[in-house]
Amino acid sequence: MPGLLFLTTGLHTGNVGLTVEVLDGPAPVGEDWEEVVEVSFRPQTAAVRLVQWAGEASWxxxxxxxxxxxxxxxxxxxxxxxxxxxxxxxxPLDRYLLQLWPAPPAADEVVRETSATAAYWHEHARTLPPPPTPEQRAEARRELLERERAHREAARAAEARRWGGRPPGERLKRMNGGLVLTRLDRDLTDAIEQLDEATQRAVAVWLARRACDEAGLSGLDWVAPALAALGDGVAAPPFDDHAAVFERLHRDARVVFTTVPSFDGRHDRISQQHAALPAVRSAAAGDPLAAALETLFHATVAFGRGFPRLHAEVRRAFPALRG
Known part of the structure; x- marks a missing residue:
């Protein structure tokens, strides 16, 4: 592999002595060395390191x-x-010396061979295929880039199909319920995304109120003030605490619990009250787009199979959403 040298030792496990010398030119081969080989090498990266076999340490x-x-x-x-x-x-049992000096490329050479271990590895090396030519490496690189490009194209196409034919923006991807909304009503979702922030906030507040109306919660003395506070972008108590909201809901004997089939038809009974209350909290989200889309999601869940009526109403309330 270009830019890589693999150094074989006789010892299988344990430490060996290795000296590295970077020279200006070739030095005489010491008579005390039993095995000597020479190859050509050119670094392929700015940083070059000597690395232990399993990467435990490097220099x-x-x-x-x-x-x-x-x-x-x-x-x-x-x-x-x-x-x-x-x-x-x-x-110590074996020792090694690695010397490098600038020189033009030349053929690999076994300068000295005296041991059975070295002979074994030399014979193994002779059975290996020759390294790829520059042309072969360039072709392999081209094929790799083409495979990567095809993979990216396939991923983009799959993402577009997942989102109803049009890939979403990064913000929409991160929205709670964004995928559900785009599949139900992509035009409405896109229209909300194009609104200015003040109108997005107004849409969120309207949807929270409409969800609570549908669930019969708007008139409760702990819900009505929270709906009013949404105009200031505030999640008033108990809506500043997710768990506290549902504790209050379950304690309030005035609440009439109602159910609807889910918007996707997968469930026969969805509690409208449990679905509507999160809309109040989401309408106060710091990001106006998140507030509008996440509240649309919660309101859609609260309406269940009747969600087209909600979507039609919000379009009438905000003409910019009509397209």
Missing amino acids: PLDLEPVDYRVRYCASGMDRARAKDTRLSGEP
């Missing part, structure tokens, strides 16, 4: 982005291979 190498000749020397490979594992505190 930076100060190399320029030029062609190098690399010499890898070893001694004691058979002895280390026979021992297999060196424990901490045991004497």
Whole structure:
């Protein structure tokens, strides 16, 4: 692989001695080295590191982005291979030297081979396919980019289908109920997204009131003040606490609980009161678009199968939503 050197040792498990030298030119090969090989190498990244086999540790190498000749020397490979594992505190079994100096590319060369371990790895290396040519690498890169492009196109198409044929903006993706709303009434959802913030806030307040009207909650003495406070963008108590809202609902003996079939037909009985109350809290959201769309979602749930009536009413109340 271009830009990568894999250094083989005789020892399987444990630490070995390795020295790295960056030279100006080739040095004489020491007679004490039993195995010597040379290859060409060119860094492919600005940062080059010597990395342990499993990545436990690494050390930076100060190399320029030029062609190098690399010499890898070893001694004691058979002895280390026979021992297999060196424990901490045991004497060294094999040692290694890595030398690099600037040089034009040249063929790989086995300079010296004396051990069975080195012979085994050299024979294995000869069975490997040759490295790809620059043309082959360029073609592989082109094919990879094409696959990535096709994958992105397929993902965009799938996303568009998921959202009813038109991919949404990033803000709409993050909205609670955004996917449901676009499938039910994409034109209304898009129209709300195009409103100015003041009108989005007004839509949110209108929808919260309409949901509570439909659920028979607007006249309650703990709901009416909260609806009035929405004009100031405030979630008044108990709507500033999600759990407290439903505790209050369950304690209020005046509430008449009613159910409707769900808007998608999957459920026969949805509590309108439990669906409507979250609309009051969402209408006070800090983001006017989130307030409008999330409140539309809660109100839609409260209306159940009658949601087209709600959507028609909000369009009449806000002419900018008529398209």
